Amino acid sequence: MLVPSVGIGQKVAKDSLKNTRQPIIVTDSTVNIIADSVKAGLTKEGKKKFTPVPKRATRLALIPGGGQLYNRDYWKLPIIYLALGGGGYTYYLNSIKYKDFLTAYKQFYDEKTGALLPGLTVDSTRIVRVRNLLGTQSTYVAARRDAIERQKNYWRRNRNLAIIASGLIYTLTIIEANVAAHLKTFDLSDDLTLKVGPKFSQPYLQQPAPGLRLVFNFK
Numbered sequence: 001m002l003v004p005s006v007g008i009g010q011k012v013a014k015d016s017l018k019n020t021r022q023p024i025i026v027t028d029s030t031v032n033i034i035a036d037s038v039k040a041g042l043t044k045e046g047k048k049k050f051t052p053v054p055k056r057a058t059r060l061a062l063i064p065g066g067g068q069l070y071n072r073d074y075w076k077l078p079i080i081y082l083a084l085g086g087g088g089y090t091y092y093l094n095s096i097k098y099k100d101f102l103t104a105y106k107q108f109y110d111e112k113t114g115a116l117l118p119g120l121t122v123d124s125t126r127i128v129r130v131r132n133l134l135g136t137q138s139t140y141v142a143a144r145r146d147a148i149e150r151q152k153n154y155w156r157r158n159r160n161l162a163i164i165a166s167g168l169i170y171t172l173t174i175i176e177a178n179v180a181a182h183l184k185t186f187d188l189s190d191d192l193t194l195k196v197g198p199k200f201s202q203p204y205l206q207q208p209a210p211g212l213r214l215v216f217n218f219k
Contacts, residue, residue, distance in 0.1 A: 051185055052185075054182050058177060064080060065080050065173070070177070087162055096131050098152060098155035098156045100128060104126050124145065125142045
């Protein structure tokens with residue numbers, strides 16, 4: 001005899017993971033694009049950021065102002081040209097004066113023997129031609145040999161100093177172009193900040209003393 005009955009099997013629970021709704025977080029694509037572009041050497045507008053090459057800036061600086069022009073430091077060009085122009089003009093002025101007194105000094109001596117000319121003594125005078133700053137006008141004055149010699153040495157020394165000063169200025173323009181090119185590659189963003197604040201506790205002092213504190217924050 002068969003008796004019908006209902007069998008109860010294992011109860012299958014629904015998959016809760018399939019029904020769970022996960023929140024979708026939408027990131028700001030604009031921020032990511034800007035961040036990626038900055039890392040890639042681009043500006044916020046997507047343009048390629050200018051990064052000078054120090055070696056190229058140094059080579060171009062051999063031409064006065066060329067390195068600064070390459071680094072796009074246009075405001076430095078007038079300073080360089082004024083400094084070099086001032087050194088060149090100082091050299092030109094001292095050269096004119098030196099040649100005038102050198103010519104007068106040679107009038108006392110024989111070019112072949114180097115001795116005083118017959119009839120001349122150390123107290124004798126000679127006419128010295130002194131030109132103005134532009135070399136367009138001249139005045140003639142009488143001076144003794146020792147006075148002419150002192151003036152000759154004075155203007156020669158100033159002329160040599162003008163050459164040295166101009167050479168130093170020229171060298172500094174080359175060094176400045178190289179250093180400026182290096183500095184332009186440094187990170188100058190807001191991630192590096194410098195804070196200056198007061199500090200009342202000083203090392204090696206038991207009593208409070210006012211002072212300053214420099215703090216670098218690397219974010």
